[in-house]
Amino acid sequence: MKFLNPTHWDIIGKLKWLIVSFIAVICFGVLVIGFRWVTTGSKIDTAYFIFEKAIPGQVTEIAKTVYQFEEIQKLSNFSIEVPAPDANYKEQVRLNIKADKLTNDEVKKIGERLSTEYGKLAKDPAIETTSLSGQPFNWGLDFTGGTILEMTFKNPFVDNTGKAMADEEVIGKVRTAFAKNGVSLTVVQVQRLAMEAEQGKDIANSILIRTQESSDTKLKSVITDLISTFGEEDVANRKIDTIGPVVGQELKRSAVLALVIALAVIFIYIAFRFQPRAGVAAIACLIHDLALTLGVLSLAWVEINSAAVAALLALISYDVQDTVVVMDRVRENTKLYLGKMPYDKLINMSITQTFMRSFNTSFTTMIGILVILFLGGKTILDFSLIFLFGLTAGTWSSIYIAAPLLVVWKNFENRVSTNQPRKTYQLSTPEGIKVAVKETQPQINKPAIKDNLAGKPPAKKGPPKKKSNKRR
Known part of the structure; x- marks a missing residue:
């Protein structure tokens, strides 16, 4: 065939x-x-609060306190930061709140609540909008830096009635633990038990977390809150991988x-x-x-x-x-x-x-x-x-x-060499075969005809005359 x-x-x-x-x-x-x-780019608003006096307490304690504010709970995808003292600010007087969108009224109410908790603000809070460039690929931890934390718990994720929690509810509790400790969160995945999943049972007892944070102190505080939320952890199966951003x-x-x-x-x-x-x-x-x-x-x-x-x-x-x-x-x-x-x-x-x-x-x-x-x-x-x-x-x-x-x-x-368009013929057509044969034929050079300068008619060519052998 x-x-x-x-x-x-x-x-x-x-x-x-x-x-x-x-x-x-x-x-x-x-x-x-x-x-x-283009589509993975986003914008984030940051509110900067500066106090007249130093904010007392550890960073995680401050973040947990601020997290309890009713004004903070209404924000979408928020995080709390307490910058460390530097050359410009000798004491811990700054607090930043990031969210998908912040209005002037929301920032004003948050500032009033913070003033009640930590004292008078040195100046009015400022709002800055930052455009985050999109990512063409889902870069892994190897290229972005940060920490991947995998935690497995001895008991499955269930509510007070013993019913399995939905993945959205588990993820919400994980985000709460990170926000309370002022740690940014990138990705959360809920994982199933392998054996039960093969049997068709929807039982989850493990979470995979990806964050840009690489501080051991902050992560320990988050892990403590997660254990208090989901119960005893199987420490032997805990996995932590950390790579610096540089x-x-x-x-x-x-x-x-x-x-x-x-x-x-x-x-x-x-x-x-x-x-x-x-x-x-x-x-x-x-x-x-x-x-x-x-x-x-x-x-x-x-x-x-x-x-x-x-x-x-x-x-x-x-x-x-x-x-x-x-x-x-x-x-x-x-x-x-x-x-x-x-x-x-x-x-x-x-x-x-x-x-x-x-x-x-x-x-x-x-x-x-x-x-x-x-x-x-x-x-x-x-x-x-x-x-x-x-x-x-x-x-x-x-x-x-x-x-x-x-x-x-x-x-x-x-x-380019001939300045003429050249067609590529299909080999199965008669036209293509004809052109192929024509291109392969050798060129025969014909002799040039000389001009008759004397104006005489050309001599007739014929067979050579035979010499006569007759004697005179």
Whole structure:
């Protein structure tokens, strides 16, 4: 069956649609990342209160006291900060309150209540609105800095009647504990018991918390409040991971630099080993693969951590492997058939000859990735997902994008050299076959006809006269 035999496929005949798909995938990735960048931005209002005298007590005690104010309870997503003394303020006289939105009336009422509790304000409170830039990706703790706290309790989350709490109620209690201690909170997740979840029971007894705070003193106070709220903790299963913000930013820069260096080295190798145009085509394919993979990660809001960067680097090295195989076949066929057949037909033959090799390699690898995805556990789940999407994109680009880009390059060169548009014919049409035969025919140089300067009619050519042997 010719349809199932790749050697009979006319891939270059669909060149226009291949280029359209290539551009569409890159646009998809860019638009999704840009959409996330714009929509995840937010604004936050901060009210600054400065007292004439120092505020007595520890930071956590002050935060707990202020949290009890009725005016504070009405705010949305608020946090309480007590800045430490510095060069400008020798004593602890400042208190900041952050919320999604603060009005002048709300700040005035809060200021009156604070004056009653801690004494007269040195000046009227000020409100500052800060615009927080959006995030194109869900950066993990490795790149943002902060703390991830996982706590498991011996008893499930139930109310006074013994009924299981809703996730929203558990999250609300966790946010209350953080707000009372003046600690900002980023993400809260309620986790189920593994064995009960498999049996269909909705029993939760664990929470996963992510915060930008890295102070052990403040976190201990929060942990104490959580234990008093949810009961005795299984301390043996507690997990705390802390990374400083400076280290996180350095890791982010190192990850981006690693990707850029990998792409540069790949371009240099392929350009040196084959041709510069082959290096450009390979890098274009890798950009295509990364755009699709990063777009899906941004759309699904998958956490980007060190494992994700490792998956992207592995993906780049694996995808370029198939591209090198196709380029190597193009180079071999160019030596054998260049000048004997059109360039687009030569590229099509190279793709079809390596198609089954590329497909079988990617298919067997995909089977292994699927096994890891479903049986590997949560630890390498993100790695498996990233590699699966990237492998699918890489298989497509190495077969249908890399070599066809060489045809686009060649057509552009011909158009520039001849200043005439050059049509890429489909190999399966009679017109294409006719042009291919015409281009391969050798040109015969006809001898030039000399002008007759004497004006005499040209002499008639005929057979040479025979010499007569007759004697006189």
